């Protein structure tokens with residue numbers, strides 16, 4: 705069975721880039737500030753980070769649009785800028801990707817609101833939030849859609865449905881964060897995630913963020929065991945769990961260790977590997993070396 709993401713990736717190494725949030729803070733984004741605004745206000749800094757990940761060997765660059773839905777932007781008073789922040793974020797990654805002959809994943813994160821009946825957001829409202837974000841991403845030029853760090857299967861499914869409607873030609877990658885006893889915060893197990901999200905239309909399903917490589921290995925095993933035919937598995941671990949050192953959060957898993965982890969994931973049947981919080985281009989470099997060795 706052909707997989708749309710595999711076809712698009714072609715001969716490129718199956719390696720995604722790593723985290724952006726803490727790198728942006730290292731480059732001067734004050735904690736708690738709106739990362740997506742830097743697509744507009746600090747485009748050179750954002751382009752520079754994409755460039756570093758491209759040079760480190762990533763085949764897929766992720767747009768800096770995790771919090772690009774209206775409720776997330778509203779936390780910073782920027783809910784009017786959904787189209788603009790997403791279009792700018794996609795265009796920045798697009799330019800760098802084109803220089804390197806690599807791909808751009810349009811990043812869609814959770815809305816931050818709970819769906820009915822647990823919360824106040826209706827399915828139609830969620831659809832409209834994701835559609836508005838995706839229209840901006842498409843205008844900026846993306847190659848695939850990345851629905852990431854989801855906890856709620858229903859919310860992830862809605863985002864995938866919107867992507868299939870608005871961009872039926874683009875592959876969809878969907879990840880959940882299994883950070884609570886090997887389940888998502890909402891109680892979803894890896895096997896259920898890969899079954900349901902691939903049925904909804906995702907070409908690649910997996911896990912991102914979480915509690916570090918050790919747990920990621922267990923989660924990956926469960927994903928691989930439950931994968932339907934033709935669906936690829938992705939894993940993007942954090943560089944461990946952050947702990948406070950003085951005033952700074954420090955991640956403890958270095959590039960060599962995450963590279964070793966990537967090799968284990970690949971040997972366990974994971975198809976696509978990246979990294980998440982606390983990782984940097986040096987981690988991507990080690991992952992690339994490990995999976996192409």
Ligand SMILES: [Zn+2]
Pocket residue numbers: 723912913914942980981
């Ligand atoms: Zn993360």
